[in-house]
Amino acid sequence: MKPYKNKINRIRSFALALIFIGFVIMYFGIFFKKYPVVMVIFMLLGLLSIVASTIVYFWIGMLSTKAVQVVCPNCGKPTKVLGRVDMCGHCREPLTLDPELEGKEFDESYNRNRPAREGK
Structure with a gap:
């Protein structure tokens, strides 16, 4: 990992x-x-x-x-999210603001403009 x-x-x-x-x-x-x-x-x-x-x-x-400030659901501390997915700055909990990505495995490639290829 x-x-x-x-x-x-x-x-x-x-x-x-x-x-x-x-x-x-x-x-x-x-x-x-x-x-x-x-x-x-x-x-x-x-x-x-x-x-x-x-x-x-x-x-x-x-x-x-310009980053969106959210409260981490895991540790309850405020943190900033850049892009579609990011980690909590305190507890490294994966965070997303995109409802389509909720429940999916964390992958930084979600922040790219084009979707990542399968198998890579």
Whole structure:
């Protein structure tokens, strides 16, 4: 069974990882003090990673304002649902707003515009 996560939390984790990756890239630049051009390249790549993280955080923040807030039937806590199916951000309960999908096995492919092929 694949461990599913809430989409908003997954994207926020990716943005946080970008920040740490940027710091690590910048740290590698310190090893090239004798070659200022290489050091500056590492510093700029790290900065680009941190800027990309800022853009992702802004994007998910805007996306989060459009998400539908529901109360999870399992844990009773409010959570946001993006797309047709999502997981509760607290207890990982599968959630859907589409009455056609109620009772079906959770599959993230339901969020795609075209239906998933059978057997895949």
